[in-house]
Amino acid sequence: MVDKLRFDDEVVIVTGAGSGLGRAYALELAARGAKLVVNDLGGSTDGKGSDASAASRVVAEIEAGGGEAVASFDSVATPAGGKAIVDAAIDKWGRLDALISNAGILRDRSYAKLDLDEARSVVDVHFWGGGFYVAQPAFAAMKESGRGGRILLTTSASGLLGNFGQASYGAAKMGLVGLMRTLRIEGEKAGIKVNALAPIAGTRLTGAPVDDDAPKGPGKVAPIAVALAHAQCPTNGEIYMAGAGWYSRVMIGVTEGWVSPDATAETILANWDKVSDASTYSEPRSAGDISTIMRSITG
Numbered sequence: 355m356v357d358k359l360r361f362d363d364e365v366v367i368v369t370g371a372g373s374g375l376g377r378a379y380a381l382e383l384a385a386r387g388a389k390l391v392v393n394d395l396g397g398s399t400d401g402k403g404s405d406a407s408a409a410s411r412v413v414a415e416i417e418a419g420g421g422e423a424v425a426s427f428d429s430v431a432t433p434a435g436g437k438a439i440v441d442a443a444i445d446k447w448g449r450l451d452a453l454i455s456n457a458g459i460l461r462d463r464s465y466a467k468l469d470l471d472e473a474r475s476v477v478d479v480h481f482w483g484g485g486f487y488v489a490q491p492a493f494a495a496m497k498e499s500g501r502g503g504r505i506l507l508t509t510s511a512s513g514l515l516g517n518f519g520q521a522s523y524g525a526a527k528m529g530l531v532g533l534m535r536t537l538r539i540e541g542e543k544a545g546i547k548v549n550a551l552a553p554i555a556g557t558r559l560t561g562a563p564v565d566d567d568a569p570k571g572p573g574k575v576a577p578i579a580v581a582l583a584h585a586q587c588p589t590n591g592e593i594y595m596a597g598a599g600w601y602s603r604v605m606i607g608v609t610e611g612w613v614s615p616d617a618t619a620e621t622i623l624a625n626w627d628k629v630s631d632a633s634t635y636s637e638p639r640s641a642g643d644i645s646t647i648m649r650s651i652t653g
């Protein structure tokens with residue numbers, strides 16, 4: 355058994371914590387003693403407008419439960435906003451232990467009809483915002499503290515696997531996986547662990563908001579987000595998927611493949627089944643692992 359995971363004296367930032375999954379994460383973390391920066395711009399699901407009441411309401415909920423939180427109304431989608439979110443933690447409590455980078459919008463459009471400005475705004479929030487404008491100053495603060503920390507990036511089944519109409523969203527979400535894999539390596543020595551979570555829950559973003567406690571509610575994802583934000587979680591550089599009480603790890607695998615030093619396009623196509631056969635595969639953890647795998651197969 356694992357003892358109850360507490361976050362006493364720890365400071366956690368949750369972006370997009372004014373509703374849906376982020377709110378559920380923030381409430382659960384606060385209930386376990388964390389001090390929270392509750393960040394939310396408070397706009398619509400397509401990212402238009404802003405409303406300070408989204409973050410303020412969640413701060414009030416945390417305070418009503420006896421917890422400690424500050425609201426941040428900055429947008430994750432600008433470098434200044436990202437820095438201000440991290441500064442909110444450092445200015446108030448002088449430390450940062452974990453970041454859950456969760457804020458998100460949707461502007462679905464089929465690829466042929468994609469409007470580039472719209473696509474860019476989606477990438478700005480999820481990829482540049484979540485992955486760089488907020489996560490980079492957070493990573494730097496954790497490194498400087500000498501205590502390490504945890505960063506949880508929010509990916510999506512749409513990015514990992516594809517979904518009609520979600521070209522920009524999917525590209526941004528899969529881009530975060532590439533970033534996470536590199537931060538795993540760069541943060542290791544400093545004790546910074548970075549993982550990615552693909553949540554599945556009924557929220558306003560999916561057009562089917564449900565209560566936290568509903569069978570498909572955000573509350574069914576919060577436990578794994580909390581586990582991944584805790585210092586006791588040893589995992590670094592992995593992708594998890596969770597929803598409706600289901601908790602799973604997503605892998606990137608390489609098939610054993612087919613070896614032929616004299617291959618041509620024709621012989622490769624003739625042996626396509628062997629190239630693709632997933633009955634034997636390995637799961638490299640970094641680009642460096644590929645050389646080892648290639649050597650072991652090609653000799």
Ligand code: NAD
Nearest residue numbers: 370373374375395396397429430457458510554555557559
């Ligand atoms: P949600 O709309 O309830 O929550 C997203 C929050 O992010 C909102 O409160 C919004 O105001 C905030 N936000 C948006 N743009 C912002 C910005 N620029 N700066 C600060 N805050 C901003 O939706 P959700 O479903 O809880 O989504 C949370 C995250 O989970 C998103 O990254 C989403 O892509 C991801 N996700 C959700 C699902 C799902 O099934 N709900 C599936 C896959 C991925």
